Amino acid sequence: KTLAKPSSANPPDRTMEVSKCPSLGRFHVSSSAKVWIVVGIGVAGAIILAETTRRRRRRRCGGLERREDFGAFVERFELLPAPQPPPPAARHPLADLSFAVSDSFDIKNYVTGFGNPDWKRTHEPASRTAVVVSCLLKHGATCVGRTVMDELAFGITGENVHYGTPTNPDVPQLMPGGSASGSAVAVAAGLVDFALGTDIVGCVRISASLCGIFGFRPSHGILSTIGVLMNSRSLETVGIFAREVSVLHRVGHVLLQASVLGPKRKRRFIIADDCFQLLRVPKQKTVDVLSKAIQSLSGYQLPEHVNIGQYIASNVPSLKEFREPCTNMQKGISALKALSTVMLLIQRYEFKTDHGEWVNSVKPKLGPDISSRLLAAVECTHENNKSLYKIRAELRAALNSLMKDDGVLVVPTIPDSLLQINSKKKLTLDFEDRACTLLSIAGMSGCCQVSIPLGKHDGYPLSISFMATHGADKFLLDTILDMHSSLQEQSRIASSLQPTPDINGDMDASELLKEKGNAAFKGKQWNKAVSYYSEAIKLSNTCATYFCNRAAAYLELGCFQQAEADCNQAISLDKKNVKAYLRRGTAREMLLYYKEAAQDFKYALVLEPQNKAASTAERRLRKLLA
Incomplete structure (x- = not known):
């Protein structure tokens, strides 16, 4: 004063x-x-x-300061829409809607910054506006600015050391996710009605999920990328954020140039059970919500179930080159991990091809996380690049065969290892490994995907994703518009219910039933074995062996969360149960919790130093963690 x-x-x-x-x-x-x-x-x-x-x-507030615009914008301006046509002509479909774009979209007479001051300093103002932005202006929307993004579109956290990290309006203690963090935050905070970003390895879907909004990754190549700075041309698409499903539908139809027709009624949902094993959220809040929503609507078939990892392993033969040696049980998750590895190799190769010369000549100042990613890209030397793109073609064909023209594949958008503000680098990398395992399915195939918010679990945003075949974007948007109100209602009901145990059956048990379970296990009748062990547990829930045996059957069925939970119970009853540590280690490895799995195998070796299975697994995980 x-x-x-x-x-x-x-x-x-x-x-x-x-x-x-x-x-x-x-x-x-x-x-x-x-x-x-x-x-x-x-x-x-x-x-x-x-x-x-x-x-x-x-x-x-956890060290967070709320800024007026939540730190979402790099620069503010106003691009007015085309004039409304005189009556009696209809108003523009996007009239009265405002939007923002990431710092990778060209705006005439402005320099596109690509999230980095050195890029902005070494480039000229754009001579024309990006095609998708011009299309939105033509149809009545108003552009109000450009938003913060991870430098060079290389991150997944939403952080930017030069322009600051936008504050997640939904949960301020949570990272907004990247690379299109500013666009997601602007929408979630109500600063705009919708926003554009780009999706490479999951950028739009991660940000949408963490900010509790819709995030649409269209089929690769379906929207024009003229006037958009690209990180990886064969993976990257223009993506859309929106708070309201109706707005997402309108904007999507305008950009897709789709005719406004009644929704296609026949739909077939396919739930990727193995992917939901990676999500530590009760099924009653995800899969059950979807199943009940489907039952309440007409024209929808009962959902099918698939182990998508096993399906990909069997139908994408070129992926075998990138898979690590594994057992049949590990085959599915190994295929998904290999798929994410291939996706990152393509991203690095293409970034180096398009921008390597600029990086070497300018030597831009970058944040530490982006710097390590950039270094990996410019030093990338993978020689057999044709095999990478062959995998991409095989995967698209395999998913088209699975979903056909009426199928919708359902997966979690991201795992539940949420990105907290100031997370340690190791935790961020763990999140990325697990997230890319899920995100690579659409990322590599080029299929369209929408992340759909389903409220919260334990105070954090929860979402699932719908995916359709390449080119079925209108069908996917129509499906979400058609059933979203039912999904919301079932999600609200599920949130008010007490959690229920996730077990197969509710039967009686005895020591004799344990022996029956053992016999069923030896006969490879895994479901029957689970039922017998469950009966035994119902009768006597203080016997560690019953839980440990059921965990073994769950492992064979690919139910890794249930196996881990049973091993936890067995260990609480018997601290020296070596089999329980071995089986929990296996379950955690399949869930991609490598550090915890390694600890289990190490403790098994403490209890039984000559155990070969524990020794082999411990060495394998040590190499992975390194």
Whole structure:
């Protein structure tokens, strides 16, 4: 604050009146100066108090400060839409809607920054506006600015060391996700009606899921990328964020240039059970919500179930080159991991091809995470690039065969290992490994996918994704519009229910039933074995062997979450149960929790140093963690 200027007719003393007392050595200060000293002290005290209060509030909020625009924008401007046609012609379909775009979309006479000041410094203003942006303006929408993104579209957290990390409006303690963090935040905060970003390895879908909004990755190549800076041309698509399903549907139809017809009624849902094993959320909040929503609608078939990892392993033969040696049980998850590896190799190869020369000549200043990714890209030396693209073609053909023209594949959007603000690098990498396992299915195949918010679980956003064959974008958007209200209603009901145990059956048991379970297990009748062990547990829930045996059957069925839960119970009953540690380690490895799995195998070796299975698994995981 500044003090009011005093009247010139009666000016205050500008200097202290000082006289020294010879006997005491003191200074005497005039009364007017004392007043000013007191005022100064008072103002300083008020400032200190205000700052202390602000810091306390900031600490209570986890060190987060809410900015007016949540830090979403790099620059603000206004691009007005085309004039409305005179009556009786219909209004533009996107009239009165506002939108923003990531810092990778060209706007005429503005320099596109690509999330990095050095890129912006070394490039000229765009000579024309990106085709998709012009299309939206033509159909009545207003563009209000460009948003923050991960540098060069290379990150998944949404952080940017130059422009700041946008604040997640839904859960401020959570990263907004990237690379299109600013666009997702602008939509989630209600600053715009919808926004554009680009999706490479999952950028739009991750941000949408973490911010609790819709995120649409169209089929690869279906929307124009003219005037869009590309990180990886064969993976990247223009993506759309929206809070409301109706807005997503309108914008999608405009960009797809789709005719507005009644929804196609025949639909077939295929649930990827193995992918939901990676999501530590009760099925009653995901798969059960979907199943009940389907039952409440006409024209929908009962959902089918598939182990998508096993299906890909069997139908994408070129992927075998990139899979690690594994057992039949590990075959599915190994295929998904190999798929994500291939996706990242393609991204690195294409970025190096298109931007490697600029990187080497400019040597841009980058955040530490982006710097390591960029280094991996420019040093990429994979020679057999044709095999990478062959996998892509085989995967698209396999998914087209699975889904056909009426199928919708259902997967979790991201795993539940949520990105907290200031997460350790190791936790971020763990999240990325698990997330890419799910995101690579659409990313590599080029199929269309929409992330759909389903409320929250334990205070964090929850979402699932619908995926359709390449080119079936209109069908997918129509499906979501048709059933979203039913999904919302079932999600609301599920949130109000008490969690129920996720077990097969509710039967009786005995020691004899354990022996029956063992016999069924030896006969490879896994479901029957689970039933017998469940009966045994119902009768006697203090026997570690029953839980441990059921865990073995669950492992054979690919039910890794249930296997881990049974091993937890067995270990709580018997701390020296080596089989329980071995089976829990196997379950955790299949769920991609490598660190925890390694700890289980190490402890099994402590209990039984000569155990070959534990020793082999521990060495394998040590190599993976390295």
